Amino acid sequence: MTVKLNAFAKEHKEMLENFLRSSIERLEAPSIIKESMLYSLEAGGKRIRPLLLFATLHAFGKDSKKGLHTAAAIEMIHTYSLIHDDLPSMDNDDFRRGKPTNHKVFGEAFAVLAGDALLTYSFQLICETPEEYAAADIKLKLIRELSKAAGAEGMVGGQVADIEGEGKQLHLTQLEYIHHHKTGKLLAYSVLAGAILARANVEQIKVLSQFAFHLGLAFQIRDDILDLEGQEELIGKPVGSDTNNHKSTYPSILSMEGAKEALTEHIGKAMAYLKSLGLSTSLLEEITELVAKRDH
């Protein structure tokens, strides 16, 4: 990671995490639900989605403060999805990033409700973006696109397809549907939100959507490769857990070599779209390269 991206990531992570914490602390709500929400929000994580949003704003030369509320909203939705995915009725995971999952600490009922509360709060936060950072029409666009990215047509739909595909040998198109929806849509929204906040034009938004599509698939392919070739202490789960859970993955469908080729191809396309924009995309380019090489 270059010094520039490193400093940018550190500064924005800190800004985001302070904002997340104070947003929860100010809620007038039973303390147990605030604790449960904060526990998962602060369970670590790369904050890759907020970073994508801030880097997109940077590409347009815009102030990061414009995107703080929306970045927090995205991270809340990402966190709620992890809490619900980990539930006994879903993936039944006891640990995430080496820490006990929300329902192991707070019980299932408060885990469900903490997820519900995070999802609900995310829309409120976007509404509360100061007027100087986003006008009403911008906020409405942000909310509408977030609903679509996170709901039945997006992330939730992907999770549904993932559950339906369990134990089945999937085709590549089915696997891509799952990932494009389950993780891709919210990743892509992070870029889109930056573009909306920067009042990007239609053509720029189209190109950035293409970039985000390929970045999202690359992200997931790297995830699948790491599951087989990663180090347990870095990825935070046993190596080979997808295989043991009979999950279809890119390497299981394309072979490891084919998966690595597909990764290189998606990264290449993502980079090409980025560079075609003629904006200050150096941070986004570097994040894209990191996605291809990340070890956790």
Added chain:
Amino acid sequence: MTVKLNAFAKEHKEMLENFLRSSIERLEAPSIIKESMLYSLEAGGKRIRPLLLFATLHAFGKDSKKGLHTAAAIEMIHTYSLIHDDLPSMDNDDFRRGKPTNHKVFGEAFAVLAGDALLTYSFQLICETPEEYAAADIKLKLIRELSKAAGAEGMVGGQVADIEGEGKQLHLTQLEYIHHHKTGKLLAYSVLAGAILARANVEQIKVLSQFAFHLGLAFQIRDDILDLEGQEELIGKPVGSDTNNHKSTYPSILSMEGAKEALTEHIGKAMAYLKSLGLSTSLLEEITELVAKRDH
């Protein structure tokens, strides 16, 4: 019910239910999640919240179409809360209104996800209100207030307090906190949303909030009374189930006589606030009277 309210309720219920159905049908999502969402949306119910919204618009002489998207959003949030409340980890209910609960039909995972999808979609629907019915500033107010009414500071917070109070003998203030949040906030929002859409002034909104506060508590007291004195085939659950579940209720804290007095008092206050507005509140007044007398 007068002929006027009867016709108004029937017409608006039909309009709402058609809109709910088409809103789900148009989703590009796995069919199982659409079926699960629709199953619970169409599981019957009085549609009291949408009716309150439409009757509030009527009080201001405004077209009901203004409120259709928001009414649907409210009903989706109410429905999601029922799906999640019924889960094994929460109230563990197998039946609601005489029909198997969502997770009994679709399994727990899809029940959780259908709830998540309904909650998420509700915000999208408000965004999609045609511009002629609500300007951007109005939509943002509707979304912000809905998040607050439904989230940790509202409905979810009430559900948390309800779970924390299980098996304990509560004080009246604790019971009122639970009901004011768990059911009161969304009922009150239904009235508030009508007022926001009608561009009511600050004083009118203040009075309507007082009205809705008392209406909400009256609604819950009547619920508690029905649990003891209602007919099983009308209320759709066994008589006395609160007592058997060791739930604190108005009759258990105030005695049946005291609960009935409290009901009369809240209805009286609600009516007084309504009449002080000097608007065409005849429908709202009649709904208020019905809440006091309803048998299911």
